Amino acid sequence: MSNKVLAKGLAGALAASVALVPLMASAGDLVIESWRNDDIDIWNEKIIPAFNKAHPDIKVSFKPTPPTEYNASVNAKLAGGTAGDLITCRPFDASLELYKQGNLAALDDLKGMDNFSDVAKSAWQTDDGAVTFCLPMASVIHGFIYNKEAFKEVGVEVPKTREEFYAALDKIKEEGSYIPMAMGTADQWEAATMGFQNIGPNYWDGEAGRKALIDGSAKFTDAAYVDTFKELASWKNYLPDGYEAISYPDAQNLFSLGRAAVYPAGSWDISLFNNQADFEFGAFPPPAAAGANTCYISDHTDIALGLNADSKNAAEAKLFLEWMTGSEFAELYSNALPGFFSLSNHKVEVTDPVANEFVSWRQKCESTIRNSYQILSRGTPNLENDLWNLSAQVINGTLTPEEAAGAAEAGLAKWYAPHQ
Amino acid sequence: MAHSGPMTDWRKAKLPVIAFLAPATIIYTLFMIYPLLDSIRLSFYATPSGGEAAFVGLDNYRTILADPDWSSTFWNSFWNNMKFFAVHMLIQNPIGIALAGILSLPQLRFRNTYRTMMIMPTMLSVVIVGFIWQLILSPVWGVGADLLDIIGLKSLFGPWLGKEGSALITLSFISVWQWVGIPLMLIYAALLAIPDDLVDAAIVDGASHFEVFIHIKLPLVLPTVAMVSILTFVGNFNAFDLIYAVKGALAGPNFSTDIMGTLFYRTFFGYQLQLGNPHLGATVASLMFLIILAGVLFYLFAIQRRLARYQL
Numbered sequence: 001m002s003n004k005v006l007a008k009g010l011a012g013a014l015a016a017s018v019a020l021v022p023l024m025a026s027a028g029d030l031v032i033e034s035w036r037n038d039d040i041d042i043w044n045e046k047i048i049p050a051f052n053k054a055h056p057d058i059k060v061s062f063k064p065t066p067p068t069e070y071n072a073s074v075n076a077k078l079a080g081g082t083a084g085d086l087i088t089c090r091p092f093d094a095s096l097e098l099y100k101q102g103n104l105a106a107l108d109d110l111k112g113m114d115n116f117s118d119v120a121k122s123a124w125q126t127d128d129g130a131v132t133f134c135l136p137m138a139s140v141i142h143g144f145i146y147n148k149e150a151f152k153e154v155g156v157e158v159p160k161t162r163e164e165f166y167a168a169l170d171k172i173k174e175e176g177s178y179i180p181m182a183m184g185t186a187d188q189w190e191a192a193t194m195g196f197q198n199i200g201p202n203y204w205d206g207e208a209g210r211k212a213l214i215d216g217s218a219k220f221t222d223a224a225y226v227d228t229f230k231e232l233a234s235w236k237n238y239l240p241d242g243y244e245a246i247s248y249p250d251a252q253n254l255f256s257l258g259r260a261a262v263y264p265a266g267s268w269d270i271s272l273f274n275n276q277a278d279f280e281f282g283a284f285p286p287p288a289a290a291g292a293n294t295c296y297i298s299d300h301t302d303i304a305l306g307l308n309a310d311s312k313n314a315a316e317a318k319l320f321l322e323w324m325t326g327s328e329f330a331e332l333y334s335n336a337l338p339g340f341f342s343l344s345n346h347k348v349e350v351t352d353p354v355a356n357e358f359v360s361w362r363q364k365c366e367s368t369i370r371n372s373y374q375i376l377s378r379g380t381p382n383l384e385n386d387l388w389n390l391s392a393q394v395i396n397g398t399l400t401p402e403e404a405a406g407a408a409e410a411g412l413a414k415w416y417a418p419h420q
Numbered sequence: 421m422a423h424s425g426p427m428t429d430w431r432k433a434k435l436p437v438i439a440f441l442a443p444a445t446i447i448y449t450l451f452m453i454y455p456l457l458d459s460i461r462l463s464f465y466a467t468p469s470g471g472e473a474a475f476v477g478l479d480n481y482r483t484i485l486a487d488p489d490w491s492s493t494f495w496n497s498f499w500n501n502m503k504f505f506a507v508h509m510l511i512q513n514p515i516g517i518a519l520a521g522i523l524s525l526p527q528l529r530f531r532n533t534y535r536t537m538m539i540m541p542t543m544l545s546v547v548i549v550g551f552i553w554q555l556i557l558s559p560v561w562g563v564g565a566d567l568l569d570i571i572g573l574k575s576l577f578g579p580w581l582g583k584e585g586s587a588l589i590t591l592s593f594i595s596v597w598q599w600v601g602i603p604l605m606l607i608y609a610a611l612l613a614i615p616d617d618l619v620d621a622a623i624v625d626g627a628s629h630f631e632v633f634i635h636i637k638l639p640l641v642l643p644t645v646a647m648v649s650i651l652t653f654v655g656n657f658n659a660f661d662l663i664y665a666v667k668g669a670l671a672g673p674n675f676s677t678d679i680m681g682t683l684f685y686r687t688f689f690g691y692q693l694q695l696g697n698p699h700l701g702a703t704v705a706s707l708m709f710l711i712i713l714a715g716v717l718f719y720l721f722a723i724q725r726r727l728a729r730y731q732l
Contacts (some may be wrong), residue, residue: 242559
């Protein structure tokens with residue numbers, strides 16, 4: 001009896017779950033897969049209507065998944081053939097793996113692809129750079145955000161060189177009413193991302209140094225990397241008391257409450273500070289050594305859009321991608337999300353003053369991306385995870401800069417042939 | 421025909437017995453046994469880049485236990501887990517027993533109020549507990565430093581959650597604070613089952629409440645204490661949530677708070693640029709299962725059989 005009841009119940013549950021599987025979009029309707037669920041209003045109210053002005057007959061829907069579930073869910077959907085037509089691409093290996101498995105189409109012949117620089121495209125290319133499989137959308141830029149009122153009160157100028165930067169921090173510390181720099185090492189990633197990758201490109205000459213690490217002609221034990229760690233180690237003098245247990249939101253709050261003078265930033269922090277800080281703030285790029293000819297900034301490629309290789313609406317999807325290469329999309333996107341900057345070569349008017357300051361560095365400095373992202377984080381131990389741990393330990397003072405550099409190199413040498 | 425009675429009974433009882441066993445058996449098989457076996461099966465395979473999963477025998481186990489990188493991470497998380505367990509055994513369970521002993525004193529007032537307050541943290545979500553304690557211990561906004569200041573010990577305050585030497589111990593104490601209600605409740609229930617005349621007789625003979633507790637009540641609840649210990653062991657070796665909520669999956673600083681649950685999470689699901697590896701992840705999960713199995717077997721054969729039980 002009960003078995004029969006159970007069987008009936010199971011059958012019923014199965015039928016119900018089948019009925020609940022969402023119906024696939026009809027032909028001609030484009031579906032965009034994305035992890036940016038924060039941006040759904042921007043897509044529905046600004047970007048898609050703007051596209052429909054040019055192409056009123058193509059219906060587009062933006063279907064985001066929460067960021068933590070996105071990779072797993074989009075992989076499963078692609079494998080099962082139920083994924084949308086346009087796939088938002090994570091940078092480097094996650095998307096490269098999708099291309100290798102034949103889930104993403106090559107986009108080299110897409111009209112307008114030449115609006116993007118090689119650095120912009122590097123995150124979504126095969127290792128040899130022969131095929132590009134996603135259309136670059138936006139990057140985030142690192143630098144320092146500072147409290148203008150605090151600078152005025154203490155009487156320091158915006159630093160132009162590394163020496164001026166640390167002189168300013170010393171002066172703020174001596175004066176005593178502000179924490180010189182708001183950051184902690186509890187979450188580890190800020191130490192690597194806002195620390196090491198922020199100030200480092202000035203030491204390793206941006207792209208040249210990053211490529212030298214990949215081909216093995218440079219090593220982490222070289223002076224450039226040890227010096228980066230040395231500068232990082234000096235930060236502990238300027239961080240708040242107990243910085244070892246200060247998390248990312250703690251640091252953001254310390255700055256937006258006006259208790260700190262300088263905040264090592266990613267450009268995505270701008271919108272939070274716009275909402276929460278009631279003082280004026282500005283930004284400056286990581287200062288290079290006095291007398292350096294070029295400055296380098298981390299202009300990290302973060303998000304792109306690719307074409308599902310099995311899409312039934314490939315022609316329409318390509319029209320959408322082509323439209324995205326234009327200046328209209330670049331302007332819309334950069335202004336709707338201050339701190340996310342279009343990767344195209346179009347001259348974009350950014351209205352937010354701080355975001356505009358960040359993007360203006362592209363004219364005077366050379367752009368590079370985080371050096372652990374391409375190829376070098378493929379093995380075990382994972383270089384990116386290593387850099388988080390090592391950078392945090394250097395600031396905590398539990399490792400010397402030399403030891404940290406040696407550990408990063410040793411980790412890489414374990415699996416990466418050019419470093420063996 | 422002496423046997424026909426019970427036989428008929430069994431035949432009659434067969435259908436209800438199956439009916440009552442079926443839901444639990446089916447659900448347990450479907451959601452516990454099958455995933456467990458399949459996860460062990462998964463640990464014998466590997467997927468080369470762009471290829472199909474292939475059987476590799478014990479290779480994954482060799483990687484985790486013999487490759488210097490993996491084995492140092494694995495044993496680091498194992499020993500951290502042992503420390504985590506030791507703090508619970510040496511602090512949480514004795515406190516639970518002591519509180520249960522005090523709660524069961526006949527002349528205690530506000531008994532229910534205390535009981536409710538002590539079980540309260542157990543009912544909170546781990547994420548909230550992690551968040552609250554991060555705030556309390558925060559060197560920027562925390563009340564921890566101020567509270568120590570009141571008793572003149574402010575100099576002892578430090579960023580405990582951020583220091584390699586103290587992060588794991590601090591997290592263990594947070595976990596103890598949250599879960600102490602469970603041993604408390606189980607042992608309290610066992611203490612209530614002890615007949616009053618045993619206690620009364622001892623009191624009449626001149627024993628103090630403390631002596632009654634040590635010589636009469638404690639031996640009688642030892643089987644419960646043993647059960648609480650094994651629950652603590654299994655719970656601690658499956659722990660993951662508190663560490664993940666407070667320190668993230670990279671379990672810093674310098675992996676000093678990495679336990680087997682966080683190691684499994686990083687390996688199976690990947691982290692940041694580290695792509696997930698379901699096969700190595702399943703291997704870590706199977707090793708966790710073996711460790712827990714070994715602990716439980718040790719308990720069953722070495723401890724449970726030697727426990728004296730008294731008919732009350």
